[in-house]
Amino acid sequence: MIIRIKELRNNHRHSQEFIIENTGVDVSHIENGRDTPSVLSISRLCKFYGITLSEFFAPINYPPKE
Numbered sequence: 001m002i003i004r005i006k007e008l009r010n011n012h013r014h015s016q017e018f019i020i021e022n023t024g025v026d027v028s029h030i031e032n033g034r035d036t037p038s039v040l041s042i043s044r045l046c047k048f049y050g051i052t053l054s055e056f057f058a059p060i061n062y063p064p065k066e
Contacts, residue, residue: 001042004056006031008049023048 005027009019016028023044029035037045046056 001037002031002033005037005045008045008051012049019045019048 009016009027016031019025019027025037025041025044026035027045030037030041042056043053046053
């Protein structure tokens with residue numbers, strides 16, 4: 001989850017502060033491992049980024065292993 005949150009934020013070039021101001025979700029604590037995101041927090045992030053919970057939890061496509 002932490003990787004996915006950071007990935008979404010970085011892909012949109014949003015700072016942690018921008019996300020906190022616009023969603024009320026303290027992603028800095030989540031990304032640093034101090035807090036575990038609640039379902040409500042994940043839902044707020046999904047709404048902000050215009051994705052579904054299914055899309056949020058979809059597997060990340062890593063390059064194939066050699």
